Amino acid sequence: MLQSIIISLLSLISSGEGVNEVYKVNAAESTVEWYAEKVTGKHNGTVALKSGEFNLTGEKLTSGSFVVDMTTIDCSDLEGEWKDKLVGHLKSDDFFGVETYPTATFNLKSAKKQGGNKYLVNGDLTIKGITKPIEFPAEVVVAGDKVISTATLTIDRSKYNVKYGSGSFFDDLGDKTIYDNFDLKIKIVSAK
Secondary structure, three states: OHHHHHHHHHHHHHOOOOOEEEEEEOOOOOEEEEEEEEOOEEEEEEEEEEEEEEEEEOOEEEEEEEEEEEEEEEEOOOOHHHHHHHHHHHHOOOOOOOOOOOEEEEEEEEEEEEEOOEEEEEEEEEEOOEEEEEEEEEEEEEEOOEEEEEEEEEEEHHHHOOOOOOOOOOOOOHHHOEEEEEEEEEEEEEEO
């Protein structure tokens, strides 16, 4: 009896079931793109990951976190003076206040497998020192010693005290209104 239990445990371990593996985020291979809109147009750009790690048991995502370097906010659709003005404004206290809050973080609380490589992810997102729960679909693919996680999520900036041009805080903005919701398209590459 004891011998059969040991053999069962060894087979579980050798098949990857029940073994917790830590995958460190490769910031250079990962990308975070942002997309924001206002009444009179839209902008998009990037921001870099600083660090992070994910834990998988077998091929199932169990925990993780990542840190975004807010000082790297950049704009992709403008050039020259207009780009510099927008990036400077996004980094200012009107928006993300990167001098005071140089990072944003995400901490995974749960990942419910939805079939195949798809998950429904729940966690805490912290921006400007304010932490709020967030839920979004993600895809997690294990490829050898790497894990590639992708997700597109919508964030309501008004929940994080990002007030500039927000109809949630100011009346009569008219065509100066900047919508509260912005989208992030994330690809995180991590390895053992």
